[in-house]
Each structure stands twice: as structure tokens, then as C-alpha cells.
Amino acid sequence: MEYRIGDFALITRLSVKSLRNYHDLELLTPTRIDSENGYRFYDESLISRARIITVLKAWNFSLQEIREILESCSDDHEVIHIIKQKKQEIQTRIKALKSIEGELSLLIENEKENKDMKYKTEIEIKETEELNIISITYKGPFSDCGKYIGKLYKAAKGKAAGKVFSLYSEDVNHDDPEGTVCLPVKKEVEGPGIEYRTIPAGKVISLIHIGPYDTIGNSYQKLVDYRNENSLEQTGPYREIYIKGPGFLFPGNPAKYVSEIQMYIK
Amino acid sequence: MEYRIGDFALITRLSVKSLRNYHDLELLTPTRIDSENGYRFYDESLISRARIITVLKAWNFSLQEIREILESCSDDHEVIHIIKQKKQEIQTRIKALKSIEGELSLLIENEKENKDMKYKTEIEIKETEELNIISITYKGPFSDCGKYIGKLYKAAKGKAAGKVFSLYSEDVNHDDPEGTVCLPVKKEVEGPGIEYRTIPAGKVISLIHIGPYDTIGNSYQKLVDYRNENSLEQTGPYREIYIKGPGFLFPGNPAKYVSEIQMYIK
DNA sequence: CCTTGACCCTCCCTCGGGGGGAGGGTTTTT
DNA sequence: AAAAACCCTCCCCCCGAGGGAGGGTCAAGG
Numbered sequence: 001m002e003y004r005i006g007d008f009a010l011i012t013r014l015s016v017k018s019l020r021n022y023h024d025l026e027l028l029t030p031t032r033i034d035s036e037n038g039y040r041f042y043d044e045s046l047i048s049r050a051r052i053i054t055v056l057k058a059w060n061f062s063l064q065e066i067r068e069i070l071e072s073c074s075d076d077h078e079v080i081h082i083i084k085q086k087k088q089e090i091q092t093r094i095k096a097l098k099s100i101e102g103e104l105s106l107l108i109e110n111e112k113e114n115k116d117m118k119y120k121t122e123i124e125i126k127e128t129e130e131l132n133i134i135s136i137t138y139k140g141p142f143s144d145c146g147k148y149i150g151k152l153y154k155a156a157k158g159k160a161a162g163k164v165f166s167l168y169s170e171d172v173n174h175d176d177p178e179g180t181v182c183l184p185v186k187k188e189v190e191g192p193g194i195e196y197r198t199i200p201a202g203k204v205i206s207l208i209h210i211g212p213y214d215t216i217g218n219s220y221q222k223l224v225d226y227r228n229e230n231s232l233e234q235t236g237p238y239r240e241i242y243i244k245g246p247g248f249l250f251p252g253n254p255a256k257y258v259s260e261i262q263m264y265i266k
Numbered sequence: 267m268e269y270r271i272g273d274f275a276l277i278t279r280l281s282v283k284s285l286r287n288y289h290d291l292e293l294l295t296p297t298r299i300d301s302e303n304g305y306r307f308y309d310e311s312l313i314s315r316a317r318i319i320t321v322l323k324a325w326n327f328s329l330q331e332i333r334e335i336l337e338s339c340s341d342d343h344e345v346i347h348i349i350k351q352k353k354q355e356i357q358t359r360i361k362a363l364k365s366i367e368g369e370l371s372l373l374i375e376n377e378k379e380n381k382d383m384k385y386k387t388e389i390e391i392k393e394t395e396e397l398n399i400i401s402i403t404y405k406g407p408f409s410d411c412g413k414y415i416g417k418l419y420k421a422a423k424g425k426a427a428g429k430v431f432s433l434y435s436e437d438v439n440h441d442d443p444e445g446t447v448c449l450p451v452k453k454e455v456e457g458p459g460i461e462y463r464t465i466p467a468g469k470v471i472s473l474i475h476i477g478p479y480d481t482i483g484n485s486y487q488k489l490v491d492y493r494n495e496n497s498l499e500q501t502g503p504y505r506e507i508y509i510k511g512p513g514f515l516f517p518g519n520p521a522k523y524v525s526e527i528q529m530y531i532k
Numbered sequence: 533c534c535t536t537g538a539c540c541c542t543c544c545c546t547c548g549g550g551g552g553g554a555g556g557g558t559t560t561t562t
Numbered sequence: 563a564a565a566a567a568c569c570c571t572c573c574c575c576c577c578g579a580g581g582g583a584g585g586g587t588c589a590a591g592g
Contacts, residue, residue: 004539004540005539005540006538006539006540015579015580016540017578017579017580017581018578018579018580020541020542021578021579036587037540037541037586037587037588038540038541038542038586039539039540039541039587040540040541048517052515052516055514055515056515057578058366059366059369059370060363060366062577062578063577063578064577073516074516074518074519075513075516075518075519076373076377076513076514076515076516076518077377077380077381077513077518079515079516080373080374080377083370083373083374084370084374086370087367087370087371087374090363090366090367090370091367093363094360094363094364094367097326097356097359097360097363098360100324100325100326100356101353101356101357101360103325104325104349104350104352104353104356105353107342107346107349108346108349108350108353111342111343111346114343115343247341247342247343248321248342249318249321249322249342249345250318250339250340250341250342250345251314252340252341252342252343253340253341270568270569271568271569272567272568272569281550281551282568282569283549283550283551283552284549284550286570286571287549287550302558303557303558303559303569303570304557304569304570304571305558305559305568305569305570306569306570323549328548328549329548329549330548
């Protein structure tokens with residue numbers, strides 16, 4: 001029995017367009033072509049070939065690959081090593097997609113956390129916990145900070161365990177400022193120019209600063225005033241925790257940035 | 267600072283071609299175009315935009331989507347629901363790939379099993395185990411068999427637990443043959459026209475038949491002869507187990523088909 | 533016999549995300 | 563002043579189809 005292309009398309013559930021395409025690619029050549037009108041005629045023996053093509057296509061083989069398989073193989077076990085390769089390829093792709101999925105999930109998680117957070121904007125006294133961190137100390141403008149944060153995250157490779165923060169010495173030299181960017185991590189991490197250490201627990205006075213970083217001086221002022229009014233003794237550097245800053249993608253609205261400043265006291 | 271396209275390409279790690287393409291798509295428009303020579307000049311403020319594009323591209327967003335995001339969003343949390351959608355999309359794709367991977371693994375497993383198997387071609391006496399099966403009984407030519415096997419596998423949906431076999435009555439009518447195709451399954455499975463039941467354990471004489479199905483009569487003959495010579499009493503139907511038949515893809519070499527014929531005896 | 537509608541043909545355009553290269557102009561370095 | 567390095571536009575290529583134009587062919591019904 002011979003079928004015209006339309007019927008053959010119905011039988012094989014391939015589109016007429018695809019069938020013509022496969023003909024051009026010599027992937028599925030009609031048994032006969034009418035020399036008068038150019039009509040394609042398909043024998044029923046081609047149905048199984050069409051089935052093979054459909055199956056291989058569903059398995060993500062390209063038409064080119066399918067053609068090679070059909071040319072060189074006549075038995076399942078000759079195909080098996082090609083199939084193994086394809087499986088590997090698919091596994092690789094799954095891995096890549098999973099890693100993207102992971103990143104996206106992380107982002108969504110983070111966003112959720114930040115969403116409805118209310119922040120107290122009064123000075124509080126807190127106990128901080130011990131923290132394993134990696135850090136980079138740098139000199140230069142604050143605007144370089146982002147660069148180092150990137151480095152830290154890269155070095156941490158997913159072992160990050162908290163928000164980034166900076167440490168500033170109590171007696172900072174404003175002409176030649178020095179800062180340390182830190183990232184809490186789960187495990188020890190190594191990297192060029194990266195220091196791993198543990199920050200001890202301690203008592204701090206803390207203040208949430210909402211707004212852009214260039215107005216953060218005011219909040220420092222408040223902390224210092226509070227320290228002086230209450231005759232507290234400062235025992236360590238300032239810690240500036242970036243709770244919500246520029247996003248992953250967009251800088252966002254600086255008026256909504258949230259930072260926490262901590263001053264270590266006795 | 268202004269950069270020419272080549273330098274900007276180095277900075278952003280995008281290709282010159284891509285940059286020109288992004289310009290055409292109004293995705294990343296140069297800050298200035300020299301009206302004399304048409305050179306594109308990129309401001310450093312475009313670097314972050316380029317970074318966003320790179321990141322989104324790595325997350326599998328299309329350029330079109332990226333353009334929409336850049337047009338309508340200025341803050342991470344406005345993008346978050348788009349990202350959620352993308353995550354869903356990626357999960358869907360992972361699922362699809364995993365299902366393909368599963369099928370391929372199954373195939374590879376099967377092939378491995380068949381690979382170096384040696385078969386005894388002498389009559390043996392065996393005890394068979396109890397078996398849960400689904401089955402379809404049909405009348406008509408043996409060649410329809412494949413169709414029903416397909417149905418069984420479809421109905422089993424991965425719950426298949428062994429090789430397909432046929433059951434033939436001891437007193438088959440050769441003019442109007444009736445056969446039952448069976449597939450062992452792990453759990454009960456339902457489907458239209460499909461029967462689920464348990465085949466009891468039993469004693470059988472068994473013979474491996476190697477070669478195409480149309481010569482299988484010889485092997486039946488041998489079994490019957492053996493039964494008669496040893497005065498055994500047949501107590502159930504013939505069971506014809508298809509150990510290695512036409513492959514998933516290709517019919518393969520019929521001379522290498524392997525079947526086992528079992529005859530239930532007391 | 534003619535029309536109508538269902539088929540069929542070839543040829544070209546479109547999608548995405550660029551790469552390769554031709555052909556020609558400009559800038560920078562030697 | 564020449565050579566090398568850049569830049570431009572324009573066109574074709576990849577893949578696996580789908581859409582549609584423009585034209586030929588076949589079967590059924592009036």
C-alpha cells in the first residue's frame with residue numbers, strides 16, 4: 001500500500017512540513033516520486049522508519065544524529081553507545097539547569113525574607129554569636145566594596161552562611177580609609193587574598209540604618225552619642241551589616257536600603 | 267569614560283557581534299554613535315546594564331524577555347515573580363530531561379543484561395515463581411502481538427517487572443489461534459481491556475529457542491517429544507518468554523532472537 | 533463538462549542568538 | 563607613508579520546523 005504525504009503524515013503523526021523536510025535531508029525518502037506531478041508516495045515499510053525517527057527525536061537526538069544512526073546501525077546494540085553519550089549529554093544539561101534552578105531559588109528565598117521585614121530604628125543592646133568568616137581587607141573608596149563582595153561570594157561557592165558585613169576600625173583615618181569586607185561561611189574556605197577566621201561572640205549596641213549609604217554617617221553619630229551619654233566603653237571595631245542593599249540585578253531604591261551598625265562594647 | 271565596541275566587549279565579556287546584535291534589538295544601546303563613521307561608543311554606565319543582561323542570559327532568559335525586564339523593572343523584587351515563572355519553566359524542562367534520561371537508562375540496562383548472556387539450548391526442568399501480571403487476550407495473527415505489547419507497556423507506566431511472554435493453550439486451534447500477551451508488573455495496574463492476575467508458581471520443562479519466530483515450531487516439537495518420551499503430564503498452557511526479540515528501535519537480526527518455551531507439568 | 537474543494541508542489545520568510553566572512557572605511561602604531 | 567588593528571554594513575549559515583504565496587493536480591458533485 002502506498003500513501004500520499006497527507007495520509008502518511010496522519011499515520012506517523014508527523015507534519016507534512018516535517019516529512020518534506022526529512023525528504024530534503026535524506027532522512028526519510030519516499031519510496032516513489034511521481035515524475036509527472038512530483039507527488040511523494042510512501043510505502044508502509046517506511047512507517048517503522050518514521051517511528052524510529054520519532055522516538056529518537058523524543059530522546060533529543062538531532063535530525064543529523066538520527067540520520068547517522070539510521071545510516072550506520074541496524075540493531076539496537078549498535079546504537080547503545082551513542083545512546084550512552086546522549087544520556088551523558090542530557091545529564092550535563094540537567095546539571096546545568098539544576099544549578100540555575102538553585103540560584104533562582106536562592107534569590108526567591110532571599111527576597112521572601114526581605115519582604116515584610118519590619119525594622120526597629122532604635123538603639124538596642126545585643127549579644128552577637130561567634131561567626132566563621134572569610135574576609136578581604138582593602139584600602140580605597142567605599143565604592144570598590146562591591147567588587148570584593150563578588151570575590152567573597154565566588155570564593156565561598158555556595159558555602160555562604162549569612163549577610164555580608166564590613167568591619168571598620170574604631171579610629172578610622174578618613175584620608176586613607178581601610179575596610180574589611182566579610183562573609184559568614186559554613187566551612188573553612190580558601191582563596192587568593194582571602195583570610196579565614198572566627199569572630200568571637202560579644203556584646204554590641206546596634207542601630208538599624210534605613211536609606212542610602214551616604215547618609216550612614218548620621219547613624220554612626222547616633223551610636224557614638226549613645227555611647228558617650230551612657231559612658232560605655234568601646235572594645236572593638238564597628239560592624240556594618242548589609243541587610244538589604246543593591247539587589248542582585250538592579251541597584252533598586254537606595255532609600256530602602258537597610259543596614260545594621262554594631263559597636264562592640266564591654 | 268567612553269569605550270569603543272572592542273574594548274567594551276573585553277570589559278563585558280560579550281562578543282562584538284553580540285553587542286551589535288543587542289544594539290539592533292534596542293537591548294543595549296550605545297551612549298553615542300559617531301555620525302561620521304558610525305562607530306558605537308559605550309559609556310561605563312552601560313557596564314552594569316551589560317552585566318544584568320549577562321546574568322539573565324545565564325539564567326536562560328531570552329533576549330526578548332530580558333528586554334521586557336529591563337523596560338519594566340528597576341528593582342529586584344519587581345523581577346521576582348518573573349523569576350519564579352522562569353524557575354517553573356526550568357523545573358519543567360528538568361523533568362522532561364529526567365524522564366528521557368530514565369528511558370535511556372532503562373534501555374542501557376536492558377542491553378547490558380542481554381549482552382553476554384549464554385543460553386543453554388537443552389531441555390531443563392525448572393520451578394517457576396509466582397508472578398503478578400497484566401495481560402491482553404487476542405485472536406488473530408501472531409504479527410499483531412507487538413501492538414498489544416505496546417499497550418501493556420503503556421498501561422504499566424514503568425511498573426513493568428520482567429520480560430513479556432505469551433500464553434498459549436495446550437490445545438490451540440490453528441485455524442483461529444488465540445493468544446494471551448502478558449507483562450509481569452510490580453503493582454496492580456488497571457487499563458481498558460487489560461486483565462490483572464497472578465500466575466501461580468509451578469514446575470515446567472523449558473527450552474531456549476534461538477532464531478526467528480517462524481522456526482519456533484521445531485522447539486515446541488522437541489518439548490512435546492520430551493514430554494511423551496518421559497511420560498510427563500502437561501498441566502497448563504505453554505508459556506513463551508521473549509528474552510530477546512526485536513529491539514526498541516530496530517528489528518535487529520532475527521537469527522539472534524532468544525525465546526524460552528515453558529510447558530507446565532505435574 | 534465545469535466548478536469546487538481538497539491535496540500537492542516549490543520557494544521564500546520567520547523564529548533565536550549569534551558566528552563567519554566579504555568589502556570597504558578609519559584610526560593607531562610603526 | 564605604510565601596515566596593523568579596528569570599525570562599519572550586509573549577507574549567509576546553523577536547527578527544526580511553521581506560515582504563506584503562487585501554482586499544479588485530483589476527486590466528487592452539479
